[in-house]
Amino acid sequence: MSENRTVDRQIAVFGQSGSGKTVLLSSFYGTAQNSEAGEPQLFELRAKDDRHNILMQIYLGMKEDSKAPAADRFDSKKTVFSLKQKGIRLNEAAKASEVRLTWFDYPGEWFEGSATTDSERQDKARTFRNLLGADVALFLVDGQKLHDHAGEEERYLRYLFSGFIESLNQVKDEILADGKQLKQFPRNWVIALSKADLWPELSVQEFENLLNKKAASDIIALRSKLLEFIEHDEAFSFGKDFLLLSSAKFTPGHIDISQRKGIDVLLPLACVLPVQRKLRWQNLKVLPADLAMRIGTNDLVQLVVPIVSKVLGSQRINNRGVAVAAMAFSAFVEHMADQPQESLQGFRDEAMQKREFLKALVAEFTRKLDQAVDDRVLVRDL
Ligand SMILES: Nc1nc2c(ncn2[C@@H]2O[C@H](COP(=O)(O)OP(=O)(O)O)[C@@H](O)[C@H]2O)c(=O)[nH]1
Ligand SMILES: [Mg+2]
Numbered sequence: 001m002s003e004n005r006t007v008d009r010q011i012a013v014f015g016q017s018g019s020g021k022t023v024l025l026s027s028f029y030g031t032a033q034n035s036e037a038g039e040p041q042l043f044e045l046r047a048k049d050d051r052h053n054i055l056m057q058i059y060l061g062m063k064e065d066s067k068a069p070a071a072d073r074f075d076s077k078k079t080v081f082s083l084k085q086k087g088i089r090l091n092e093a094a095k096a097s098e099v100r101l102t103w104f105d106y107p108g109e110w111f112e113g114s115a116t117t118d119s120e121r122q123d124k125a126r127t128f129r130n131l132l133g134a135d136v137a138l139f140l141v142d143g144q145k146l147h148d149h150a151g152e153e154e155r156y157l158r159y160l161f162s163g164f165i166e167s168l169n170q171v172k173d174e175i176l177a178d179g180k181q182l183k184q185f186p187r188n189w190v191i192a193l194s195k196a197d198l199w200p201e202l203s204v205q206e207f208e209n210l211l212n213k214k215a216a217s218d219i220i221a222l223r224s225k226l227l228e229f230i231e232h233d234e235a236f237s238f239g240k241d242f243l244l245l246s247s248a249k250f251t252p253g254h255i256d257i258s259q260r261k262g263i264d265v266l267l268p269l270a271c272v273l274p275v276q277r278k279l280r281w282q283n284l285k286v287l288p289a290d291l292a293m294r295i296g297t298n299d300l301v302q303l304v305v306p307i308v309s310k311v312l313g314s315q316r317i318n319n320r321g322v323a324v325a326a327m328a329f330s331a332f333v334e335h336m337a338d339q340p341q342e343s344l345q346g347f348r349d350e351a352m353q354k355r356e357f358l359k360a361l362v363a364e365f366t367r368k369l370d371q372a373v374d375d376r377v378l379v380r381d382l
Pocket of ligand 2: 023
């Protein structure tokens with residue numbers, strides 16, 4: 001099937017100031033630029049505009065000079081990444097497929113309950129509105145702070161969760177202006193331990209257990225608060241996906257960027273996981289049809305994609321590119337789910353040979369998600 005498509009994905013990252021958001025973004029980006037020799041890379045990741053330069057500056061500062069980024073360099077920013085097939089030929093470039101990932105970084109003030117005046121509240125609501133189209137949200141638990149509260153982790157966790165709930169309270173009226181709940185809202189919330197290198201022995205299952213043991217009521221309270229925002233609340237997951245993240249190994253005076261955990265599962269998490277989830281919700285019939293359509297998990301997928309691409313031909317598919325891409329992408333995700341690792345590797349290689357970029361990408365990302373589960377870095381809500 002010829003391709004000429006753009007798939008859009010969005011991820012929102014919430015974490016207190018100092019919890020590791022800037023380092024995470026730079027490590028994620030820099031290592032994708034400087035991938036090790038060996039396995040042939042499938043794609044090229046590129047940040048749009050000046051974000052490329054800034055992220056590389058921070059990354060190289062860490063990698064070469066062991067210099068951590070200055071505090072609050074860029075809070076509440078969005079970064080748009082473009083993922084394209086690597087080594088694309090000149091004559092293919094115009095009709096090449098692309099995955100566009102928008103990454104929203106939320107400032108620490110979301111955890112400090114600081115907005116008091118009307119204009120501060122409106123400001124907060126404005127930044128919050130940006131995330132409404134996100135498919136996945138990461139909620140960071142700061143591994144350093146958790147460590148500092150050894151034995152009384154519940155105190156830190158209570159502070160973390162209740163600060164965020166307070167901020168949601170502040171924006172709720174503003175966001176639900178007519179009192180109507182939202183259809184479009186991040187429905188997959190992953191709780192991630194940042195700075196996981198400070199917890200070298202901890203598996204993600206143990207992290208999940210720690211949170212349930214110390215903060216079950218806080219998790220439940222935040223889930224209910226988020227549910228106040230959305231319609232169709234069976235199609236929602238908070239507190240059931242967990243992830244370990246380490247952007248680098250930090251020791252006094254030294255940053256070793258080659259030692260990371262969970263970073264290479266971020267793209268699969270943003271691109272493939274929400275589609276897997278939506279397919280499941282759709283099978284359970286808890287997902288509203290128009291939302292299913294947006295992400296392309298519609299029953300028509302199998303039917304429509306081949307027809308549309310046949311009728312329009314690869315050159316003229318552009319306008320409908322986004323809808324078609326979402327559907328094709330979703331069809332690939334459905335096809336690849338539950339396949340064993342070896343088959344996924346096979347699909348990837350075959351698709352690469354045929355230069356079917358999106359298909360190869362889905363095969364690779366599906367494999368990486370499964371791998372992260374096997375490596376005890378990711379727990380997926382099933
Ligand atoms: N051990 C460890 N420390 C980290 C990691 N990421 C960040 N840090 C530390 O946390 C500090 C704050 O990180 P930063 O990304 O600026 O936090 P932000 O305010 O959430 O953007 C850094 O200067 C590092 O000292 C990590 O993966 N492991
Ligand atoms: Mg920052």
